[in-house]
Amino acid sequence: MELQLEQLRQQCVQCQRCSLCQTRTNVVFGTGVPNAEVMFVGEGPGQNEDEQGLPFVGRSGQLLDCYLQAIGLHRDKNIFIANIVKCRPPNNRDPLAEEWEACMPWLRQQFSIIQPKIVVCLGRIAAQRMIRPNFSVSKEHGQWVEKNGVFFTATLHPAALLRNPIQKPIAFEDYVAIREKIQQICTHTYSSNTK
Numbered sequence: 001m002e003l004q005l006e007q008l009r010q011q012c013v014q015c016q017r018c019s020l021c022q023t024r025t026n027v028v029f030g031t032g033v034p035n036a037e038v039m040f041v042g043e044g045p046g047q048n049e050d051e052q053g054l055p056f057v058g059r060s061g062q063l064l065d066c067y068l069q070a071i072g073l074h075r076d077k078n079i080f081i082a083n084i085v086k087c088r089p090p091n092n093r094d095p096l097a098e099e100w101e102a103c104m105p106w107l108r109q110q111f112s113i114i115q116p117k118i119v120v121c122l123g124r125i126a127a128q129r130m131i132r133p134n135f136s137v138s139k140e141h142g143q144w145v146e147k148n149g150v151f152f153t154a155t156l157h158p159a160a161l162l163r164n165p166i167q168k169p170i171a172f173e174d175y176v177a178i179r180e181k182i183q184q185i186c187t188h189t190y191s192s193n194t195k
Contacts, residue, residue: 001034004113008106012086017102020087026053027087030110032080037186038073038178039116040064040081041107042157043125044095050088055081060158064122067158067172071179078189080114082107084129094125104129117185119150120178123157142174144181151181 013027028045031054048058056064056075065075073079085095085103095103121127127135130152131145137154145152155174161167182189 001113005034005110008109008113012106015086015103015106018087018099020085020089020099023090024087025050028053028055028083029086029106030055030080030082032075033078034080034114035188036078036080036114037116037189038079038118038120038182039111039114040079040120040122041126041130042081042083042122044083044085045088046092046159047088055083056158059162063158063161067175070172071175071182072190080110080116082110084126100125100129117150118178118181119152121152121154123154123160127154141170142177151185153178153181 009029012029015021015027028049032039042055045055046058046060048061049055055061068074068079075081084100084107086106087099087103089095089099119130121130121137124135124137127137127140131147131154135154137156141155142153153174155178156167156171161171
């Protein structure tokens with residue numbers, strides 16, 4: 001599993017399927033453990049992520065890590081974090097349809113290797129690509145949708161919470177619900193942590 005993921009990463013960093021390859025510094029493949037039962041998916045890398053080649057490493061990543069830690073999750077111990085697109089859209093604009101369509105096969109391959117039981121979409125773009133096109137994160141965050149035996153939910157993107165801090169308690173409720181779902185259906189996510 002680890003070897004498969006590494007081989008996929010090596011292929012992905014060479015990707016030239018869309019024009020984002022011309023402006024990227026690094027491909028942001030994803031990070032975490034290959035046997036993760038829980039996968040977090042954002043829309044795409046920002047400037048810090050593009051520079052470091054890792055997802056969610058800027059201010060929004062620091063906030064995400066705080067939420068994860070509060071419910072016993074850690075990107076290097078028991079989850080995997082990825083994005084819909086692996087290269088930064090210029091000026092952090094939303095990914096274009098042709099960009100995410102070109103990139104989705106990478107995410108699908110990550111899914112087939114990792115085989116998560118729970119997928120948490122971070123923000124509108126990820127939720128509308130992975131749950132359904134008209135999904136409203138502001139109205140439907142924290143709700144669960146089962147697709148082919150995998151449970152999907154969405155929460156507010158950490159960057160949106162930085163812009164609108166009054167929503168942080170609402171997002172925290174989503175993370176508490178994620179912890180409860182993990183405790184219900186996952187077998188080893190919390191085996192090496194305290195709950």
